[in-house]
Amino acid sequence: MTNIAKVAIVGGTHGNEFSGIYAIRQYQANPALIQRPSFETSTLFANPEAFKANKRYIHSDLNRQFKTADLANPDLTNYEQSRAKVINELLGPKGNAKTDLVIDLHNTTSNMGACLIMTQAGPFYNQLAAYVKMKMPEAIISRDEDHLAAEDHALMCTLGRYGVIVEVGPQSQSVLRQDVLEQMHQMTAHILDFVELYNTQSLPALPKRTEAYLYLHSIKLPMNEKGERLGMVHKNVQDKDYHPIHPGDPIFTLFDGTEVPYDGDRVVYPTFINEAAYYDNNLAMSLNDKIWIELE
Amino acid sequence: MTNIAKVAIVGGTHGNEFSGIYAIRQYQANPALIQRPSFETSTLFANPEAFKANKRYIHSDLNRQFKTADLANPDLTNYEQSRAKVINELLGPKGNAKTDLVIDLHNTTSNMGACLIMTQAGPFYNQLAAYVKMKMPEAIISRDEDHLAAEDHALMCTLGRYGVIVEVGPQSQSVLRQDVLEQMHQMTAHILDFVELYNTQSLPALPKRTEAYLYLHSIKLPMNEKGERLGMVHKNVQDKDYHPIHPGDPIFTLFDGTEVPYDGDRVVYPTFINEAAYYDNNLAMSLNDKIWIELE
Incomplete structure (x- = not known):
């Protein structure tokens, strides 16, 4: 080295x-x-x-x-x-x-x-x-x-x-x-x-083993075809960075009150939830796997 | 009426x-x-x-x-x-x-x-x-x-x-x-x-009586003669809007680590602590009295 x-x-x-x-x-x-x-x-x-x-x-x-x-x-x-x-x-x-x-x-x-x-x-x-x-x-x-x-x-x-x-x-x-x-x-x-x-x-x-998060992909806020936002991050998810999101958990609340569930098929861990700087791109949060970093 | x-x-x-x-x-x-x-x-x-x-x-x-x-x-x-x-x-x-x-x-x-x-x-x-x-x-x-x-x-x-x-x-x-x-x-x-x-x-x-806060005045962040900030709101005060500040309580921490005490002579109640929009004017917080609104 x-x-x-x-x-x-x-x-x-x-x-x-x-x-x-x-x-x-x-x-x-x-x-x-x-x-x-x-x-x-x-x-x-x-x-x-x-x-x-x-x-x-x-x-x-x-x-x-x-x-x-x-x-x-x-x-x-x-x-x-x-x-x-x-x-x-x-x-x-x-x-x-x-x-x-x-x-x-x-x-x-x-x-x-x-x-x-x-x-x-x-x-x-x-x-x-x-x-x-x-x-x-x-x-x-x-x-x-x-x-x-x-x-x-x-x-x-x-x-x-x-x-x-x-x-x-x-x-x-x-x-x-x-x-x-x-x-x-x-x-x-x-x-x-x-x-x-x-x-x-x-x-x-x-x-020998250290817990870590591996970035998977980001998800966007609900939008209509004109790119206008239709909802916001669900209050159950707000501030819950690194807490598990299970399939079917509510992740967005539309402005008409409708709750939108997470439609993935396995548990993921969110980061950058409702980050102000990502509003330009309508990003709601990043999703991650929880993993282990292993030392030889 | x-x-x-x-x-x-x-x-x-x-x-x-x-x-x-x-x-x-x-x-x-x-x-x-x-x-x-x-x-x-x-x-x-x-x-x-x-x-x-x-x-x-x-x-x-x-x-x-x-x-x-x-x-x-x-x-x-x-x-x-x-x-x-x-x-x-x-x-x-x-x-x-x-x-x-x-x-x-x-x-x-x-x-x-x-x-x-x-x-x-x-x-x-x-x-x-x-x-x-x-x-x-x-x-x-x-x-x-x-x-x-x-x-x-x-x-x-x-x-x-x-x-x-x-x-x-x-x-x-x-x-x-x-x-x-x-x-x-x-x-x-x-x-x-x-x-x-x-x-x-x-x-x-x-x-008949309703608790309220009466605005007194705002206080500025510590600055030098060139208007550069020398410190920040003390972490004991951060997020403690409406909590009493007593004479002598630390309210600022200078960047060199020095704590600055509140130099007033009576208890006050802060609001708009560390509000982002007030940085233009270097305002650190507003100070208030706690009062009662009385109905006749």
């Missing part, structure tokens, strides 16, 4: 997710928080213009601009597409990155607690997941399309040799909650501690 | 407060919900352009444009200032309004539950407060600068002969929660029922 020499902590990829933005300011004011002996840590404020505008993004979602082909496409020229190319220069280039690990800090309006999202698979990620869950049992481990090659992933964190997302909530867009910020700091510190132990081959005994 | 002949229910005064927007759609689809025998009820979508843009407002806060002098000022020409003049034509004119009661539907990201906000004082409001609190004991009654003359109030609801705000939360900006929408429907129905009983002189015996 190759050591991790450079870590980048990215905040403000979305301009109205305040935890990461204030977290990196705290890291900049007190660098000891993110320094460890065996590697260098830098910070980056990814989308300052969106923060100034108090919006998720100016022209398009920065966290969807990092496919290798898109980074190389000179016709993609808007603010976030340009910013992605600049960040690719700073931290990448993707596929041969000078940054060994990108930690991208995010918030959700959903009741997801502290969630470690991994978009690639392999021994490094499996050990990281086992360590974080051991140190922070309330943390959630999420595997998000980790069967895809990094080059086909559009997420910022896939720019590094390794990359993860720290996702904390619930927190309204454009709000900073102390409790949620503390969750972010706690999970980020565990990741940095893991890298130090990994580099120095000092990892403690790790659990 | 003069009967209430015309009631207007207004949703979407702020474009990213979804409960009121979807509530009036439900009322339009099923008018029986808001019809009562003794008066007419209409609905109005106040700021559709802000909703399309998924923002609180396009140019300026629509709910700060209704001072009588501003409505008459031809130099106030931006979208919301123009929209206020149009709404004044539709429901007003303020000071001699064809609308007897304006019910303006709002959300907050703060943990305020269902809150009836009254900006004018008098026997009608006192009876309304007593009735709503009797029917919905979890409701909060708030008196917001009701010592000011209506003409000096900038809020939309002051356009009518009578006017109130239904404020429900917590709900992230740009999200629709079923539980919060149901609170809004419940409180609005109680207000309409009250008007029917008031008009027909059929009010039941009302409690």
